[in-house]
Amino acid sequence: MTLIVAVPTQKGLIMASDCQLTLARAKTRAKKINKLNDRCLWGGSGDVTLIQMLGMEIAKNKDIGTDRPLDDIRDELSNAFLASIKRIPPAPQPYHADLIFAEYSTSSRILYMLSNGATIMLEDVPFAIGIGDDFAFALLEKYQELIPTKIDNQHGAVLCYSIIAQTIDVIAGGVGYPIDVWEIPKARNFSYAELERLKDSCDLLRQAEIDMFLDAATKVETGEANDYKAG
Amino acid sequence: MKGLGRRDWILFLLSESSLDRIHLMKGLFLVWYKSDRLIEDYFQFEPYLYGPCSLEVYASLNELLQEGFIAQPQHHDIRYEAYSLTPRGLPIATERRKLLSGRLSKVISGVVSEIKSMGFHELLKMVYKEAPEYAVNSMFKNTFV
Numbered sequence: 001m002t003l004i005v006a007v008p009t010q011k012g013l014i015m016a017s018d019c020q021l022t023l024a025r026a027k028t029r030a031k032k033i034n035k036l037n038d039r040c041l042w043g044g045s046g047d048v049t050l051i052q053m054l055g056m057e058i059a060k061n062k063d064i065g066t067d068r069p070l071d072d073i074r075d076e077l078s079n080a081f082l083a084s085i086k087r088i089p090p091a092p093q094p095y096h097a098d099l100i101f102a103e104y105s106t107s108s109r110i111l112y113m114l115s116n117g118a119t120i121m122l123e124d125v126p127f128a129i130g131i132g133d134d135f136a137f138a139l140l141e142k143y144q145e146l147i148p149t150k151i152d153n154q155h156g157a158v159l160c161y162s163i164i165a166q167t168i169d170v171i172a173g174g175v176g177y178p179i180d181v182w183e184i185p186k187a188r189n190f191s192y193a194e195l196e197r198l199k200d201s202c203d204l205l206r207q208a209e210i211d212m213f214l215d216a217a218t219k220v221e222t223g224e225a226n227d228y229k230a231g
Numbered sequence: 232m233k234g235l236g237r238r239d240w241i242l243f244l245l246s247e248s249s250l251d252r253i254h255l256m257k258g259l260f261l262v263w264y265k266s267d268r269l270i271e272d273y274f275q276f277e278p279y280l281y282g283p284c285s286l287e288v289y290a291s292l293n294e295l296l297q298e299g300f301i302a303q304p305q306h307h308d309i310r311y312e313a314y315s316l317t318p319r320g321l322p323i324a325t326e327r328r329k330l331l332s333g334r335l336s337k338v339i340s341g342v343v344s345e346i347k348s349m350g351f352h353e354l355l356k357m358v359y360k361e362a363p364e365y366a367v368n369s370m371f372k373n374t375f376v
Contacts, residue, residue, distance in 0.1 A: 200281065201279075211352045
């Protein structure tokens with residue numbers, strides 16, 4: 001399985017995913033975020049065969065990958081996905097994949113595609129797909145008021161990395177390290193050093209939360225928190 | 232210091248004490264900052280979200296790990312695991328340190344001795360106080376300054 005999180009920012013968008021690929025009973029690693037063009041990224045959660053087949057369909061249809069807004073290519077993407085399903089031999093269980101296409105031009109737009117090819121367009125809101133997405137949405141909740149106008153790509157990257165890391169640490173399986181992060185505009189994959197720096201930022205953030213909590217707990221214990229005097 | 236490369240400074244700090252990555256990053260910054268920022272061919276620091284940070288440190292640490300000069304024990308919670316010199320890295324650090332001036336060698340010893348036992352909170356607070364211009368983008372500046 002997979003977890004992909006997309007967070008719009010002031011002048012861009014961050015998309016991050018875990019990199020665990022589960023094949024039958026074995027685990028391996030794979031990049032799960034792809035570049036559609038300089039302003040659009042995409043990724044999928046679900047059957048790898050289906051997602052890879054869609055990648056091939058997109059590569060085959062050069063017109064989709066050109067620098068066109070998601071609104072223009074929405075139907076073409078749906079058709080490419082439905083064509084991918086038809087190319088796969090039937091299986092006992094129906095194939096399943098959720099897909100996310102995210103772009104930034106003057107604002108952020110996220111196209112969410114379901115397994116039947118139906119699409120939903122979202123504007124300037126964070127989104128998550130895959131295993132643990134409900135957990136990711138819960139973690140995103142407290143940042144809703146900051147997104148997109150009050151955070152830049154650097155903060156957005158820390159937020160995405162932190163959400164994926166916490167989800168990996170908490171849920172029982174299906175997602176795993178390392179974490180991959182991309183940004184738009186210029187649709188760019190973060191380097192090894194940038195990813196390590198994000199990891200350190202998240203560790204410090206987590207430690208700061210613990211320190212603040214302990215500090216508050218100590219104040220309660222020593223009575224400092226109750227030193228309000230009415231007059 | 233002619234003849235010294237960026238990676239040497241990591242070895243010098245680790246020859247004083249094992250350090251985790253945050254302590255090492257801040258230690259490398261403090262050595263440069265307390266040396267009037269005059270060390271040639273050093274890491275380039277920028278004011279990042281957790282204060283002074285150099286992306287080059289991550290790349291150098293990875294190289295030193297791959298080449299077996301330093302080690303980081305595997306642990307279930309790797310974030311706090313310290314880097315240390317390996318038997319291969321120790322003689323290199325000792326030999327290269329002879330190229331250092333006495334003053335810089337003292338700065339390194341002083342910085343490592345000061346920070347090695349600090350918690351993250353205390354460490355960031357100290358660095359932000361020492362170099363407030365590198366705390367301007369920090370997510371923690373209101374918490375720790």
